[in-house]
Amino acid sequence: EVQLVESGGGLIQPGGSLRLSCGVSGLSVSNNFMSWVRQAPGKGLEWVSVIYSGGSTHYADSVKGRFTISRDTSKNTLYLQMNSLRAEDTAVYYCARDKFQSPYYYGMDVWGQGTTVTVSS
Amino acid sequence: EIVLTQSPATLSLSPGERATLSCRASQSVSSFLAWYQHKPGQSPRLLIHDASNRATGIPARFSGSGSGTDFTLTISSLEPEDFAVYYCQQRAGWPPWTFGQGTKVEIK
Numbered sequence: 001e002v003q004l005v006e007s008g009g010g011l012i013q014p015g016g017s018l019r020l021s022c023g024v025s026g027l028s029v030s031n032n033f034m035s036w037v038r039q040a041p042g043k044g045l046e047w048v049s050v051i052y053s054g055g056s057t058h059y060a061d062s063v064k065g066r067f068t069i070s071r072d073t074s075k076n077t078l079y080l081q082m083n084s085l086r087a088e089d090t091a092v093y094y095c096a097r098d099k100f101q102s103p104y105y106y107g108m109d110v111w112g113q114g115t116t117v118t119v120s121s
Numbered sequence: 122e123i124v125l126t127q128s129p130a131t132l133s134l135s136p137g138e139r140a141t142l143s144c145r146a147s148q149s150v151s152s153f154l155a156w157y158q159h160k161p162g163q164s165p166r167l168l169i170h171d172a173s174n175r176a177t178g179i180p181a182r183f184s185g186s187g188s189g190t191d192f193t194l195t196i197s198s199l200e201p202e203d204f205a206v207y208y209c210q211q212r213a214g215w216p217p218w219t220f221g222q223g224t225k226v227e228i229k
Contacts, residue, residue: 035218037165045157045165045208047218058216061122094164098212105212107155107170109177114164 002026002110009115022078022095030073033098036080038091085119092116127221133229140196142224144209149189153213156194160205
């Protein structure tokens with residue numbers, strides 16, 4: 001069974017840092033595209049970042065320069081390092097497998113349960 | 122950045138009725154479009170990928186159509202568990218990927 005489990009969320013002051021983890025079982029983080037998606041309170045889904053199987057990374061403009069996506073293949077775990085946090089980063093953060101096999105896009109087909117980040121003083 | 126615009130924002134329907142949700146892209150995304158269902162307190166659920174292909178385990182009452190800039194998600198006969206928020210999402214070209222703002226399907 002494929003399973004993604006996020007952790008690391010919590011209450012953090014503006015300007016602070018937090019690292020989210022996404023433990024993965026049933027698939028390899030090194031062989032898949034993995035994304036982070038967030039949902040702020042009362043808002044819709046927002047794509048945050050992706051790491052390709054080859055290791056290249058991309059970010060939404062709203063987090064570029066502040067967030068870093070990475071993976072540890074030995075632990076089969078995905079990370080999101082969040083620095084210089086702002087109130088508008090308050091959200092539930094989900095990790096997801098982003099399945100793309102050219103020329104077909106199979107969607108974000110496996111999701112974690114989400115972890116909540118609250119940025120407030 | 123490709124902007125996805127969903128309409129309507131809210132759809133008020135009764136169980137058994139047909140739901141038609143629209144998603145329009147600001148530029149062509151070919152068929153690199155997916156639809157998700159999202160309920161409060163749950164993770165999003167993939168319904169449709171590649172614009173018109175049902176994901177594994179998705180009931181046949183869900184169907185997707187379109188290509189280029191105009192896409193439609195149809196629920197042929199609403200079941201009680203289908204009342205939720207639905208998002209389209211594109212993955213064309215280079216990131217950023219984007220989601221539409223969502224359509225809430227609520228019980229009339």
